[in-house]
Amino acid sequence: MARKTAIIIGNGKLERDLSGIVDDAQFVMRFNEPNLAGGMSGERTDMIMLVASSKTLYRRLIDPDFLDNAALKAVKVLMLAYHPNIIRKYHPRPNIFQRLQGRRADWTMQAIERMGKAGKEIRIMPPQTYIDGCNELGISRPRMRDVFPSTGFLGICYTLANFPASEWDVKLCGFSWEGWKRHDWQNERVWVENKIANGRVSLLA
DSSP states (O other): OOOEEEEEEOSSOOSSOOHHHHHHSSEEEEESSOOOTTOTTOSOOSEEEEOOSSHHHHHHHTOTTGGGSHHHHHOSEEEESSOHHHHHHHSOOOOHHHHHTTOOSOOHHHHHHHHHHTTOEEEEOOHHHHHHHHHHHTOOGGGGGTOOOOHHHHHHHHHHHHSOTTTEEEEEESOOOOOOTTSOHHHHHHHHHHHHHTTSEEEOO
16 A cells, blocks of 8 residues: 655745645645745645744734634644643743733733634644654753754654654755754754654655
C-alpha cells in the first residue's frame, strides 16, 4: 500500500510553485501566520503550530482582521507549541516597565479564547515534548532559559513522532533556518539534515 504524504511548510521563500503537490497531500502543517498570498504553497492546512508566548501573537490577537488569514480560516486544529508550564519555567519574563505597557510572557488563554470562538480545535504540546526537543538539540538545562526550539523544529518532531514511517512520507519546504536569535538554527538544520540522510524526511524543492 502506498504511503500517505505529510508536508510541513515553513514561512520562507519557495523556489517554485508547489501548490498542486501540497493540496494533494493527506496532511499539511504550517506555522504562526502563514502567508498564502503568493499561491505557491497551495491552500490545504490541517494544522498550524502557533507560538503563544510572544508580543507578536498578542498584536495578532487584538487585530480584528487576524482570522482573515486564508490558512487560519481553513485550519481546524491549532497546536500551541509552548506549554504554559514551559513558558513559566524557561521563557524570559517582561520587566516591570514592559508589564506596565501590557507585555506578558504567556498569551495561552487569550489564544484559546479567540481561536475557540472562531470554532478552532486547540491543542497544547505537552511539556515533555519540549524537553525532549531540547535534548535532541543538545540544549542543556542551564541553557534552556536562553535557547528555545523553534516552532518549525517542534512541528517536525511532532510529525515524526505521530506519523509512522511505514505509513507516511514526510516532506519539508519553505524552511530558511534563520530568524529569532534565541533559536539554535545551526543545530536545528544539522538535525534535519541527519533526518534527511537517514531517509526519515525529504525536501520538497
